[in-house]
Amino acid sequence: xxxxxxxxxxxxxxxxxxxxxxxxxxxxxxxxxxxxxxxxxxxxxxxxxxxxxxxxxxxxxxxxxxxxxxxxxxxxxxxxxxxxxxxxxxxxxxxxxxxxxxxxxxxxxxxxxxxxxxxxxxxxxxxxxxxxxxxxxxxxxxxxxxxxxxxxxxxxxxxxxxxxxxxxxxxxxxxxxxxxxxxxxxxxxxxxxxxxxxxxxxxxxxxxxxxxxxxxxxxxxxxxxxxxxxxxxxxxxxxxxxxxxxxxxxxxxxxxxxxxxxxxxxxxxxxxxxxxxxxxxxxxxxxxxxxxxxxxxxxxxxxxxxxxxxxxxxxxx
Amino acid sequence: xxxxxxxxxxxxxxxxxxxxxxxxxxxxxxxxxxxxxxxxxxxxxxxxxxxxxxxxxxxxxxxxxxxxxxxxxxxxxxxxxxxxxxxxxxxxxxxxxxxxxxxxxxxxxxxxxxxxxxxxxxxxxxxxxxxxxxxxxxxxxxxxxxxxxxxxxxxxxxxxxxxxxxxxxxxxxxxxxxxxxxxxxxxxxxxxxxxxxxxxxxxxxxxxxxxxxxxxxxxxxxxxxxxxxxxxxxxxxxxxxxxxxxxxxxxxxxxxxxxxxxxxxxxxxxxxxxx
Numbered sequence: 001x002x003x004x005x006x007x008x009x010x011x012x013x014x015x016x017x018x019x020x021x022x023x024x025x026x027x028x029x030x031x032x033x034x035x036x037x038x039x040x041x042x043x044x045x046x047x048x049x050x051x052x053x054x055x056x057x058x059x060x061x062x063x064x065x066x067x068x069x070x071x072x073x074x075x076x077x078x079x080x081x082x083x084x085x086x087x088x089x090x091x092x093x094x095x096x097x098x099x100x101x102x103x104x105x106x107x108x109x110x111x112x113x114x115x116x117x118x119x120x121x122x123x124x125x126x127x128x129x130x131x132x133x134x135x136x137x138x139x140x141x142x143x144x145x146x147x148x149x150x151x152x153x154x155x156x157x158x159x160x161x162x163x164x165x166x167x168x169x170x171x172x173x174x175x176x177x178x179x180x181x182x183x184x185x186x187x188x189x190x191x192x193x194x195x196x197x198x199x200x201x202x203x204x205x206x207x208x209x210x211x212x213x214x215x216x217x218x219x220x221x222x223x224x225x226x227x228x229x230x231x232x233x234x235x236x237x238x239x240x241x242x243x244x245x246x247x248x249x250x251x252x253x254x255x256x257x258x259x260x261x262x263x264x265x266x267x268x269x270x271x272x273x274x275x276x277x278x279x280x281x282x283x284x285x286x287x288x289x290x291x292x293x294x295x296x297x298x299x300x301x302x303x304x305x306x307x308x309x310x311x312x313x314x315x316x317x
Numbered sequence: 318x319x320x321x322x323x324x325x326x327x328x329x330x331x332x333x334x335x336x337x338x339x340x341x342x343x344x345x346x347x348x349x350x351x352x353x354x355x356x357x358x359x360x361x362x363x364x365x366x367x368x369x370x371x372x373x374x375x376x377x378x379x380x381x382x383x384x385x386x387x388x389x390x391x392x393x394x395x396x397x398x399x400x401x402x403x404x405x406x407x408x409x410x411x412x413x414x415x416x417x418x419x420x421x422x423x424x425x426x427x428x429x430x431x432x433x434x435x436x437x438x439x440x441x442x443x444x445x446x447x448x449x450x451x452x453x454x455x456x457x458x459x460x461x462x463x464x465x466x467x468x469x470x471x472x473x474x475x476x477x478x479x480x481x482x483x484x485x486x487x488x489x490x491x492x493x494x495x496x497x498x499x500x501x502x503x504x505x506x507x508x509x510x511x512x513x514x515x516x517x518x519x520x521x522x523x524x525x526x527x528x529x530x531x532x533x534x535x536x537x538x539x540x541x542x543x544x545x546x547x548x549x550x551x552x553x554x555x556x557x558x559x560x561x562x563x564x565x566x567x568x569x570x571x572x573x574x575x576x577x578x579x580x581x582x583x584x585x586x587x588x589x590x591x592x
Contacts, residue, residue: 029495033411034423036404037464041430044461048441049433055441062444108335111328118324125578126336128585132570133343134524136545137563141346144556152345188339189585196586216325237432245436248526255549271436271527278440279531291437298434 052291060285073289083290085265086273087297089175093250093269094243096179101187102235106228108187109194110220115203124195127188138181139252143168146177168254174267178249190235197231198224233309240302244294247271270294343567350374350561373561377548380558382536383565386544390566393458393529393540394522400463401518402511408464409472410499414485424473430466436527443531453534462522468514475510476503513584516577523570541566 056074059067077083112123130138145152146167154164167173201223209219225232246269250261259276261267268276270290278287352367377383411417412424435442442461443452451457480503488498504511529540539547548562574581 026495027417030411030415030417030420033407033415033499034427034469037408037427037466037469038423040461040464041466043445044442045430045433045435045438048438048445049435051441051444052438055444104335108332111331114324114328116324117328121579121582123332123336124582124586125574126339128578128582129339129343129571129574132520132524132574133567134542134545134563134570135526136524136542137346137567138342140545140549140559140563141342141349144349144560145342145345184338184342192582192585199586241432241434245434247436251530252546252549274437274439275527275531279443284440284444287440291440294437295434298437302432 049295052288052295055284056288056292058285060283060288062282062284066285069285073286074292076286077289077293082265082268082273083293086268086270086290087293089250089261089265089267090244090246090269090271090294090297091301092172092175093178093182093246093267094240096175097182098236098239098243100179101183101190101239102232104183105187105190105194105235106225108191109198109228110224112191112195113198113224124192127191129188130185131189133185135181135185135248136252138185139249142177142181142184143253146173168262169264169266171266174253174262178246178253178267181249182243182246186239190239193231193235194228197228201227229310233306236305236309237302240305241298244298244301245271247275251275270297343571346560346564346567349557350564352557369557370561373557374565376558377562377565381539381544381547381562383541383544383562385537386539386541387566387569389455389538390523390541391569393455394519396459397462397522398515398519400459401465401468402515404464405468405472405514406476406504406507406511407499408469409474409476410503412469412473413476414480414482414503415495427466427469431470439527439531442528446532452532453538454532455538457532458522458525458529458540461528462518462525465518468518471514472507472510475507479506479510509580510584510587513580513587516573516581516584520570 057068057070059065059069059072108127111117112120117123144150146154148154148164148166148168151167153167158164165173167177205223206219209223214222250267250269250272251258253267254262257263259268259272259280261269261272271294274287274290274294277283277290348364348366350373351370352363408427412420412427446452446457449457451460484502485498488502493501523540524542525540526542526546529543530546533539533543536544536547545559545562545566549559
């Protein structure tokens, strides 16, 4: 789609006619400028989201019939162990990736926020390398590094006498593996966001604290963290919304049974389960019910996080 | 006070570890992409690149239409990058500098849409694309990504701090239309910010996976990411082949990053969260 706005053409018309036309186009201009976003969001975001709730009430075959079944899909979903398994996997992977990612970013941002740090640009640019690397490439590399037989990690563990770990086949192992990929991709970006906020804190506050004898940890705890509050809330909410929709990593991490992320569904997330049911088995209705469940989960966890994280307050003393 | 002001040695140590963690997987990708499977599966692992890069790269190009995939990715990501830079600047300009009925409420709506998870609605999204007849086309990837709430938020921030109302008033008195004010005055002034936003849009679109994976059917329409998946599927799991494809699909962005990385860092840090 191209922009819906075209510059008003100046044509040789009578004075008043031009005036009227210009008034109209001038008054509508702001709406025309914001219209593309609202159109795109409506067609490809809002309408599909609402339609998900509708399709979920049907037995909906993409090339066959649509039969209204009421809440049958949801009843089936609640009794489906594959659904609960996927829900657990999703939450587990999200927690394992988000918590360490945000903590590491906090520490790195604090370290980078030093006026006399050398090579400042070099450090910052390196942190952004994972962000520009595609998820597909990332997943294939990390899957190799975590491989049981030929992986770099197991080779290193072998050097210190640890038996090879079959990360992919175990529940926690596959979760940790995927969590590492997600965290790797985002921690640098988050670090830069935190660093930007830290730099807005006047340096004199840190200097005054140092004069009063506050060491690195105390400065971090009592100055850095409280001043980062808004950006921490932002990153927690966005990483919740993104982290609960993980799809590409579990799909690409195995080559044998990609749609279930392993034969025991050990790392199948809800989005992957949705894809399997919707596009693997052509059950659009059941797939949409999974979408609704995921929506409820995301809204619940995001609001919980929001409430919890707005409690980060400046500490006294 | 002097003492607290110095950068400690362990600061550099930790930063070096973090940098290594960021860069090593890419290096490792290159190592495996240059060695044949026999070497890649040898223990202890080779950590020096081999000599097989061109052989494997050749295999990538003969297994999937990889040149075509890269071109498709450039078309999609390029259109989205440019669309983002222009459309989000335009909307950001309206929200930052124009007065109109419902402005604040509409801007609130824009911000709220950022919190709406839309990826879970892929089934109806696919149905809409299908009813438009866009399945297996590139516009199915381009159109939905042309503008974003994040981009509007970002550009509004830049426009409201960069452009003074006096300039706009002066232009109006001289008889400039709103469009002329945007295109001749406002946009040139925020072009650096719009450029970074376009880059972010480009990178996101280049690396997108789920949506192209659902919408694209034929190998000639694949983007680079979907081509990687096709390489991974290919008969015997040839690790070197998949890695080689991954490396080749990442290379254009790495080259781009060398030139514009500094501006991307500055742009991200200059973004929505100052203070």
